[in-house]
Amino acid sequence: MVATAPPVVDSPVYEPFEGRTPMTTVEDEALTTAWAAWHADREAALRHPHGWLSVTALHWLDGTPRAFPGVPGEWSTTGTAARGSGGAEHTLAEAASTLLDGEDGIKVEVLRRTGRYGLRVRDPRSPDLAAFTGVPAFEVRPRWVVDAEFEAFDQPRPIVVGAARDGLEHRFQALGHARFVLAGESQRLLVHESGDQVQVLFHDATNGTTTAPWRTLFADRPAGDRLRLDFNRAVNLPSAFTPYGTCPVPPQGNVVTVPVEAGERRYR
Structure with a gap:
């Protein structure tokens, strides 16, 4: 197992959160053990030779064929496809991507975002990857596990949000709202679909100081009108690790x- 960065103990005392039955000592220990295994997997994924810390460039394509360092051949876009060396075309759905072999162990990610095609270079010799020592995190605390009331929409609703890079947007299917109470204050967060799970993107007052500008967490799909959210597993998005x-x-x-x-702290 990959060694984890020790959780940081730095949290004020809050009153117990409503909406959750207090855990026993055994359950507390199980929560911490499960979190440690999850966190180790998380850091192992970031250490992958072609993971997010390996990204060294993002090139947007236009109609003029161009060469890019580490990328074989010349690349351009027809508007509906990315065109590589030899005229090979890659047609992708919105928000999709595919990995191709580059030069000297580099992987080239062909991507489509908001109708634009680009190339992201993933180099296992990236300085960011070499310097990675782990992701700092707050101490795991049971009070950050919340059993929320889930208010489902009659039908999923399409939503559009912005992106870490200007001019881009993302589209999701919102499923409903999670309602719960933290430290005596009512909360209401929009929940959207993410594969076989659900996802919550959120801001809070720690953003930009002890945490990234925003974070996200994933959860199992709601069981009826209940949705368990574990903020101990709130994570930084890739844009917190790379400008690309x-x-x-x-x-x-x-x-x-x-x-x-709770969850991951600011990386840098």
């Missing part, structure tokens, strides 16, 4: 009104 991320920002109003001193 195109990550979505939280929907308007997805703000937790108390400082969420």
Whole structure:
């Protein structure tokens, strides 16, 4: 197992959160053990030779064929496809990407964002990857596990949010709202679909100081009208690790009104 960065103990005392039955000591220990394994997997993924810390460039394509360092041949776009050396075309759905072999162990990610095609270079010799020593995190605390009331929409609703890079946007299917209470304050967050899970993008008062500008967490799909959110597993998006991320920002109003001193801390 990959060694984890020790959790940082730096959290004020809050009153117990409503909406969750207090855990026993055994359950507390199980929560911490499960989190440690999850965190180790998280850091192992970031250490992958072609993971987010390996990204060294993002090139947007236009109609003029151009060469880029580490990328074989010349690349351009027809508007509906990315065109590589030899005229090979790559047609992608919106928000999709595919990995191709580059030069000297580099992987070239062909991507499409908001109708634009680009190339992201993933180099296993990246200085950011070499310097990585782990992701700092707050101490795991049971009070950050919340059993929220889930208010489902009659039908999923399409939403559009901005991105870490200007001019881009992301589209999701919103499923409903999670309602819960933290430190005596009512919270309401929009929940959207993410594969076989759900996702919550959120802001809170720690953003930009002890945490990234925004964070996200994933959860199992709601069981009826209940949705368990574990803020101990709130994570930084790729844009917190690399300037070449195109990550979505939280929907308007997805703000937790108390400082969420749980989950991953600011990376740098």
